[in-house]
Amino acid sequence: MSPPYVMKRTDIKKLVEAASNEYDVFGPVKKRSKHVFGKIDNPDNLVMDYDSTILSPRKYFQPQNEVMMSFDLEENKVEDTLDELRAMRPRLLMAVHSCDLNGILHLDRVFGGEYTDKYYFARREKTTIVGINCLDSCEYGFCRSMNTHHVVEGYDLFLTPISGDRYYVQVGTAKGEHLVHMARDIFQEAGPEDFGAFKAALKHKNESLPHEVDVEGINEYLDLSFHHEFWDKMAEDCVNCGACAMVCPTCYCYDVVDDLDLSLTSADRTRKWDACLFQEFALVAGGHNFRESPAARFKYRFYHKMRGFAHDQGILGCTGCGRCTAACPSDISIKDVLKELSGIWEVAPTAQGGK
Amino acid sequence: MVQLQIKKENVYVPDLAKLIKKRKMTEWETLFTFEFVEGRMKDLFTYKPGQFVQLSMFGIGEAPFSISSSPTKRGYLELGIRKTGDVTNKIHELEVGDVVGIRGPYGNGFPTESLKGRDILFVAGGIGLVPLRSLINYVIDNRDDFGEVTIFYGTRSPDLLLFKDELAAWEALDDIDLHVTVDAGDDDWKGNVGVVTTLFKKKKFKTENLSAVVCGPPIVYKFVVKELLDIGVGKDQILLSLERKMKCGVGKCAHCQIGHKLTCIDGPVFTLFQVEQMQEAI
Numbered sequence: 001m002s003p004p005y006v007m008k009r010t011d012i013k014k015l016v017e018a019a020s021n022e023y024d025v026f027g028p029v030k031k032r033s034k035h036v037f038g039k040i041d042n043p044d045n046l047v048m049d050y051d052s053t054i055l056s057p058r059k060y061f062q063p064q065n066e067v068m069m070s071f072d073l074e075e076n077k078v079e080d081t082l083d084e085l086r087a088m089r090p091r092l093l094m095a096v097h098s099c100d101l102n103g104i105l106h107l108d109r110v111f112g113g114e115y116t117d118k119y120y121f122a123r124r125e126k127t128t129i130v131g132i133n134c135l136d137s138c139e140y141g142f143c144r145s146m147n148t149h150h151v152v153e154g155y156d157l158f159l160t161p162i163s164g165d166r167y168y169v170q171v172g173t174a175k176g177e178h179l180v181h182m183a184r185d186i187f188q189e190a191g192p193e194d195f196g197a198f199k200a201a202l203k204h205k206n207e208s209l210p211h212e213v214d215v216e217g218i219n220e221y222l223d224l225s226f227h228h229e230f231w232d233k234m235a236e237d238c239v240n241c242g243a244c245a246m247v248c249p250t251c252y253c254y255d256v257v258d259d260l261d262l263s264l265t266s267a268d269r270t271r272k273w274d275a276c277l278f279q280e281f282a283l284v285a286g287g288h289n290f291r292e293s294p295a296a297r298f299k300y301r302f303y304h305k306m307r308g309f310a311h312d313q314g315i316l317g318c319t320g321c322g323r324c325t326a327a328c329p330s331d332i333s334i335k336d337v338l339k340e341l342s343g344i345w346e347v348a349p350t351a352q353g354g355k
Numbered sequence: 356m357v358q359l360q361i362k363k364e365n366v367y368v369p370d371l372a373k374l375i376k377k378r379k380m381t382e383w384e385t386l387f388t389f390e391f392v393e394g395r396m397k398d399l400f401t402y403k404p405g406q407f408v409q410l411s412m413f414g415i416g417e418a419p420f421s422i423s424s425s426p427t428k429r430g431y432l433e434l435g436i437r438k439t440g441d442v443t444n445k446i447h448e449l450e451v452g453d454v455v456g457i458r459g460p461y462g463n464g465f466p467t468e469s470l471k472g473r474d475i476l477f478v479a480g481g482i483g484l485v486p487l488r489s490l491i492n493y494v495i496d497n498r499d500d501f502g503e504v505t506i507f508y509g510t511r512s513p514d515l516l517l518f519k520d521e522l523a524a525w526e527a528l529d530d531i532d533l534h535v536t537v538d539a540g541d542d543d544w545k546g547n548v549g550v551v552t553t554l555f556k557k558k559k560f561k562t563e564n565l566s567a568v569v570c571g572p573p574i575v576y577k578f579v580v581k582e583l584l585d586i587g588v589g590k591d592q593i594l595l596s597l598e599r600k601m602k603c604g605v606g607k608c609a610h611c612q613i614g615h616k617l618t619c620i621d622g623p624v625f626t627l628f629q630v631e632q633m634q635e636a637i
Contacts, residue, residue, distance in 0.1 A: 068367055069365075069367070069368060071413040071414060073413055073414060076371055076413075076454045078368055078369065078371075078413075078456060080365050080367070080368050082364070082365055110606075110607060111607060113606065114605075114606075114620075115366045115605035115606060115607070115620075116366070117366075117607055118364070118365050118366075226634060252607070252609065253608060253609040253610065254602065254603075254607070254608050254609075255602060255608070256416070256417060256602045256603070256608070257416065258412075258413070258414050258415055258416045258417075259414075260414035260415070261414075264414075266414075267413055267414030269417075271602075271608075274608070274610075276609070276612075281600070281610060282599070282600055282610065283600060284598060284599065284600045285418070285437075285439045285440035285442075285443060286437070286439045286440075288572070288573055288598075290573075290599060290600070290635070291635075296635070303614070303634065304609075304612060307614070307615070308612065308614050308615040308616075309615075310615075311614070311615035312615045312616075
């Protein structure tokens with residue numbers, strides 16, 4: 001492990017200023033009563049101590065709309081946008097919470113593997129991430145229940161607020177070390193006393209973050225309740241708007257559309273965020289819809305995150321960031337759904353046996 | 356069979372392919388034969404029966420299609436396509452010489468190695484014959500590797516029968532037992548009438564060495580599976596090729612997710628045993 005540093009919290013501005021020579025800087029900024037991740041042109045606008053943001057930082061790695069390639073219909077030529085993407089200016093993404101760092105690690109799994117998604121990783125490689133430790137709980141989050149209130153990787157630098165208005169700075173990668181060297185004079189190597197302050201901060205976090213939802217054995221109670229009327233009851237409120245999926249740090253579904261130019265001689269292929277809540281999500285040509293009812297789609301979203309993704313990837317597909325609850329127009333709370341589910345133990349047809 | 360993998364810089368970029376033949380099969384379905392524009396692709400592009408490709412109509416969109424030709428025939432690719440949406444309507448307007456984009460092959464395909472030495476019952480409903488035809492012709496071209504072969508094919512009416520010439524050719528083979536049925540006949544129809552499951556009354560199977568390969572519209576699976584279980588075929592020997600909406604074909608867009616499986620990379624061929632682990636698969 002690289003040796004840690006300490007820095008004054010007010011020196012974050014200096015870091016952003018120094019980094020601006022090399023990076024486009026992004027981070028949490030105020031937007032009316034909430035916060036969003038946005039471009040930091042003035043370091044004064046960066047908010048390090050924020051509750052949550054409307055959208056997760058996923059948008060920097062998988063944008064809402066992304067042109068993947070263009071077609072020249074006269075010459076029958078296909079040209080992708082990867083070179084353009086790789087020529088983009090490096091980005092610095094500031095103040096990413098642990099829940100969201102874990103969200104990015106989820107996306108790394110999805111877009112990696114045998115068929116690596118080069119668009120995603122071009123953006124990922126171009127981005128340096130400064131994470132920040134949350135020592136207190138936020139309004140809708142339940143990160144501790146999902147075990148995402150800490151990180152072992154996914155950051156380049158990781159800041160923990162410690163006593164004396166300072167940050168304890170952990171260096172995760174060479175990219176992080178490079179950033180330190182851009183403003184070397186604001187970082188001091190951490191000493192034994194700083195380590196003590198870091199421990200005190202972690203102790204505070206340990207005492208303050210609530211453990212609200214019990215997801216141990218969630219696979220068992222999801223299997224038991226697949227045919228439970230609970231889902232129909234919940235789905236009565238769900239309007240299938242997809243807001244939960246749009247704000248989610250681990251949702252990655254996308255649709256692909258071709259846009260033909262008016263001249264009919266060229267076209268773009270664009271991918272766009274999609275949501276499994278939408279009626280056409282599982283609709284195939286010919287008219288068969290594999291998830292016709294709104295209730296089926298509502299249920300599917302939970303089962304994919306909490307059962308399917310976990311089965312496939314070994315981790316639950318939820319970081320407990322609470323954004324879906326904040327965004328839901330029907331006030332459906334994921335915490336409540338999980339709590340109610342964990343209370344369902346009466347005999348019902350099981351998911352695997354029941355048809 | 357060794358599969359050459361085409362290592363591509365960007366998995367989403369299709370290769371150019373030219374339409375070299377167009378054969379109308381019914382009012383709705385046409386068999387399209389493509390060959391890659393780039394010469395080296397003819398050697399590089401190898402596939403297994405049961406795999407699929409993503410076909411691009413530039414400016415209209417991309418959609419997944421099962422490969423209907425057998426890999427034993429090299430150098431071209433046959434896709435049997437029904438006219439049923441924006442992309443497929445446009446495909447039907449293609450003329451010989453026109454260029455499209457093709458990428459793949461994707462999916463697991465049928466387990467040709469583990470099927471070796473086994474008796475095989477093919478059950479195709481309607482357009483389900485398109486992917487099965489790849490394996491049927493593969494089996495015919497490697498006939499000594501397989502045991503008894505039976506084909507049950509059912510469709511709605513005689514005018515909707517696909518691959519009519521080939522059905523006649525299979526019928527003429529001594530070592531292929533073909534049974535065709537239609538839901539409703541017409542004046543000229545002298546064959547079986549009834550849904551595809553009625554064909555199970557036509558034949559007694561020895562099931563200890565029998566594998567069944569099934570493809571059809573969603574309604575077919577439940578009823579065919581019931582018949583297969585009734586005659587004693589093992590759940591791991593019932594192979595189902597599933598259809599789902601797909602956008603990427605490579606496990607990213609999540610449209611084809613069923614339970615913990617992705618139809619595009621874990622499937623589209625699943626055993627009944629696997630299907631029972633996947634909620635709402637059939």
